[in-house]
Amino acid sequence: MKKLIMIKYGELTTKKDNRSFFINTLSNNIETALSGLNFVIKKDYYRMFIEVDDTEEAIKRLKNVFGIHEIDICYFTEEKEVIAINEIAVSLVNEGDTFKVETNRSDKSFPIRSMDLSKQVGAFVLKNVSNVKVDVKKPATLVNIEIRNEGVYIYKNGTLGKGGYPTGTLGKALLMLSGGIDSVVAGYLTMKRGVKLDFIYFESIPHTSLEARDKVINLAKVLKKYGNTGKLYVINFTKIQEAIYTNCDKDYMITIMRRQMYKIGEKLAKRVKANAIVNGESIGQVASQTLTSMKVVNDVTSYPIIRPLAAFDKLEIMSLARKIGSYEISILPYEDCCTIFVPTHPVINPSLEHARVEEEKLDSNLIEKALEDMLVFDLKEENIEKDLL
Numbered sequence: 001m002k003k004l005i006m007i008k009y010g011e012l013t014t015k016k017d018n019r020s021f022f023i024n025t026l027s028n029n030i031e032t033a034l035s036g037l038n039f040v041i042k043k044d045y046y047r048m049f050i051e052v053d054d055t056e057e058a059i060k061r062l063k064n065v066f067g068i069h070e071i072d073i074c075y076f077t078e079e080k081e082v083i084a085i086n087e088i089a090v091s092l093v094n095e096g097d098t099f100k101v102e103t104n105r106s107d108k109s110f111p112i113r114s115m116d117l118s119k120q121v122g123a124f125v126l127k128n129v130s131n132v133k134v135d136v137k138k139p140a141t142l143v144n145i146e147i148r149n150e151g152v153y154i155y156k157n158g159t160l161g162k163g164g165y166p167t168g169t170l171g172k173a174l175l176m177l178s179g180g181i182d183s184v185v186a187g188y189l190t191m192k193r194g195v196k197l198d199f200i201y202f203e204s205i206p207h208t209s210l211e212a213r214d215k216v217i218n219l220a221k222v223l224k225k226y227g228n229t230g231k232l233y234v235i236n237f238t239k240i241q242e243a244i245y246t247n248c249d250k251d252y253m254i255t256i257m258r259r260q261m262y263k264i265g266e267k268l269a270k271r272v273k274a275n276a277i278v279n280g281e282s283i284g285q286v287a288s289q290t291l292t293s294m295k296v297v298n299d300v301t302s303y304p305i306i307r308p309l310a311a312f313d314k315l316e317i318m319s320l321a322r323k324i325g326s327y328e329i330s331i332l333p334y335e336d337c338c339t340i341f342v343p344t345h346p347v348i349n350p351s352l353e354h355a356r357v358e359e360e361k362l363d364s365n366l367i368e369k370a371l372e373d374m375l376v377f378d379l380k381e382e383n384i385e386k387d388l389l
Contacts, residue, residue: 001088002076005058006155007048010069010163019045026067026166029228033061047153049074059159064226066192067169068161072144078151080110082117085152086124089143092156093125098135101125103145110147117145165194167227172196173306174265174274177220177232179212179336182280182309184219184326185317189308190278191227198230198272199223200265202237204337212334217377222326224379232377233268237261237337240366244341247361251347254288255355256362257338258297264367266301268374276304282317283310287346296350 007030012022027043030050039052052058055073062071075088093099101122103114112120121143122134146153175187177199187197201216213234220232237260244256265277281289288297298305309317321327 001084002051003055004074004076004153005050005052005055005062006072006074006153006158007050007062007068007161008070008072009046009048009067010161012067012165012169013046022067022166022169023048025169026065029065029067029166029168030062032228033065034058049076063159063161065166066162066164066194066227067166069163070158071161072155072158074153074155076151076153080107080147080152082112082120085117085145085154086121086128088154089121089145090125090128092143092154093129093132093141095130096132097129097140098133098138099125099141099143100134100136100139101143101145103147105147107147107149114147117147121145162192162226164192167191167194167229168196170194171275172198172230172273173276173278174269174272175199176261176265176277176279177201177216178280178338179215179219179330179332179334180280180338181321181327181330182282182285182317184222184280184330185320185324186278186280186306186308187223188226188320188324188326190306191223191229195276195278196228196230197223197278198274199232200235200268201232202235202261202264202337204238204241204340205236207238207241207335207340208337209334211332212336215329215332215334216336218329219326220377220379222324222329226324229379230272232379233272234375234377235264235268235370236373236375237370240362240370241337241341243362243366248358249354250343251345252350252355252358253341253343254338254346255293255296255350256359258288258293259300259355259359260362260367262297262301262303262305264370266303267367267371269303276306277301278306278308280309280317281307282312282314285314287348290348292349293347296352296355299352299355 015022042049077084101118103118105114142157144155173195175197177183199220223229240260244253248256
């Protein structure tokens, strides 16, 4: 008998011709997550099995891998004998539990029909475990028996995984990562849909601090826990932001700032071969997040802009931030560039024509200079290096 971890695929089973690609990507992501442990992975079209020396640590890590529907501790035996099945089933049911036995017999050469085997095993459990009862609707323990060609797999109800698609199966996007609560949650939800992320962060030193940059680096590392992420690109936004403050209509400062960010974001997205730009905007949360403002800001780019939090309220976003482990980092008191030079009365419904006129007052070379001075943080190597793209 072997003790294994069984992975159930979940949503990716809806894929047909591309299913093998999704399964192989999930396997690669699991290998990355289990790095440092001694393990062997076997996979097929329906299940993945992991033999590992530290089951508890492995399950802890697997809980953060997208593309997994369920994680079960599973017992495998090559002996297709009722006696062997009974012994394992009894070990899975605790004294005083309600239970149910379900059998899936994909190996039709096995002589006992699924329902009949479930009844036999259930009767054996009733006789050999104290104070247990059968409950076919809501059992405390569901004993699953899978009769397959290679042997028998037996397991009880396990742990739900993160679901979604394996990160990296649906292309790459560039996340506008600030030091706040929202953008990291938006990144998490995007990764859950199978998208690999690179990160762009705008700083305005000396108006913002190196501590603010460190906070963003740590937020990027939080997302790295959940899948295969890329690099963090740090943009020096100081000259652009000062030029906006000096030359542009104060009420339009945020609108012009966001337009400049998207211009830089699009250029970087093309450079790193990202297919979309992601941000943490929620409709109506602040002045720059009205539909009119979004339309005016979007005017500068032809790239798809993904807003996973568009219909979320702040309490929902904060709850997700706590769940994924980013909240305590996000509330550290280090300002990002979006919180400085804030006008007293930012325009809520900006005019596109006026925004374009104001933007003409800026030196377009400032964008190219910002990209030239860009720093790159490699999350794998844990250092900052000059951009080499």
